[in-house]
Amino acid sequence: MSTPPSPAPEPEPALRFGVNYTPRRGWFHAWHDFDPGLAREDLAQIAGLGLDHVRVFHLWPLLQPNRAVVRASAVDQLVRLVDLAGECGLDVLVDGVQGHLSSFDFYPEWTRGWHHRNVFTDPEAIEAQALLLRTLGRALSGHPRLIGLQLGNELNNLVEHNPVTVAEVDHYLDTLLGAARHGLGEAGGLVTHSAYDAAWYGDDHPFTPEASARKGDLTTVHPWVFSADCARRYGPRSPEVHYLAEYGTELAAAYATDPARPVWVQETGAPEPHIPAADAPDFARATLLNAAGCAPLWGVTWWCSHDVDRSLADFPELEYTLGLFDSHGRPKPIAEALSTTVAELRTAAVRPAPRTTALVLDCTPSTRSVSGPGGAFFDTWMRLRQEGTRPAVVLTERVKDAAYLAARGITELIEGK
Incomplete structure (x- = not known):
């Protein structure tokens, strides 16, 4: 009697490559007079680069002008944008509470002035955000092009005006992640949250690495070259900058x-x-290739699709130049570099093996900055990388956990400095 063949292993999921969508005409103020035709032009340009998804943002004050009211017409606009992206062959992640976008903070009036509420700690403010996320989830549930629902963009940017403790952040995230899941229902989709780099590098920041890495369906990172002055500290063409996303x-x-x-x-x-325009194509290529060498990588989503038009006032200078397309819709050299690199990675379709060597990180919440640019641990990791090692990272409390190390494929530990 012959032995039946073993089942074929599940194929590794393909890496995803996309872009954060910034409307070319009017930036996110375009939501005030949403034009589906103009949005479709932008999305078709993005799809033309060979990207497979977009991350999209509505504005919290327009979605929820009153604590008890989520405007159906604004939700319909958002669903229409997801439809348009799908027509262009793009999948979509929707961010819910905006919140913070490109140096501007958007609060509904019911959180400000006479009605001031701490958005992280006030029970009624939390429930209002949960209502918004449940409503968005129900509206988007089952959409064939939906990747999932994210709580909002870099919500930890709001802590300066909304003091909060680590425990209160955990309660806030747990409540809102549950609301998003409830809204999406059985149709599912990813449920995620995001934070800017202070969550990883900021000493005693109330949004913690543990919250980012253990809550939601996957971990999101936003490794910006201006965080902790990385590009200025090491130089725009430095290995530290090119390896930062990795x-x-x-x-x-x-x-x-x-x-x-x-x-x-x-x-x-x-x-x-921070990255001169002449260096941007090489930076984009290096960032994608190096990040693709990480076994845990789900994908890369570039910021952003279109430059902010200089007719709009009061943006920091860097915000005007971040697009793959300029404010007239013309592709920039970085767009070609990104598109070509994505095509190469898709053609190769080889997922990296787990990293067998890991650098041990020993820090406390008050010394988290050692792992950021300028920190001793960061510099040691970068030195090893430049010497040819491809180091993973292991927390000091896991160094004696043999099952955990084996699951990650780690066979050698190097003490961090």
Whole structure:
């Protein structure tokens, strides 16, 4: 009697490559007079680069002008945008509470002035955000092009005006992640949250690496070259800059309790003057190739699709130049570099093996900055990388966990400095 053949192993999921969508005409103020035709032009340009998804944002005050009211017409606009992206062959992640976008913070009036509420700690403010996410989830549930629903963009940017503790952040995230799941229902989709780099590098920041790496369906990282002055500290063409997204992915993987948890490089970009325009194509290529060498990587989503038009006032200079397309819709050299590199990675379709050597990170919440640019651990990891090692990262409390190390494929540990 012959032995039946073993079932074929499940194929590795393909890496995802996309862009954060910034409307060319009017930036996110375009939501005030949403034009589906103009949005479709932008989305078709994005799809023309060979990208497979977009991340999209509505504005919180327009969606929820009153604590008890989510405007059906604004939700319909958002669903229409997801439809348009699908018509162009793009999948979509929707961010819910905006919140913070490109140096501007958008609060509904019911959180401000006479009605001021701390958005992280006030029970009624939390429930209002949960209502918004449940409503968006129900409206988007089952959409064939939906990747999932994210709580909002870099919500930890709001902590300066909304003081909060680590425990209160955990309660806030747990409540809103549950609301998003409830809204999406059985149709499912990813449920995620995002934070800017202070969550990883900021000493005693209330949004923690553990929250990023253990809550939601995957870990999102936003490894920006201006965080901790990385590009200015090391130089725009430096290995530290070119390996930054790779490093952020490996650092995030260390904090996860699930060794197989995916990591999404959800924002990275080439802001001038930190990355001069002439260096942007090489930066984009290096960032994608190096990040693709990380086994946990889910995908990379570039920031952003279109430059901010200079007719709009009061943006920091770097915000005007971050697009793959200029404000007239013309592709920039970085767009070609990104498109070509994505095509190469898809053609190769080879997922990297787990990293067998790991650098041990020993830090406390008050010394987290050692793992950021300028920190001793960061510099040691970068030195090893330049010497030819491809180091993973392991937290010191896991160094004696043989099952955990085996699950990650780690056979050698190097003490961090």
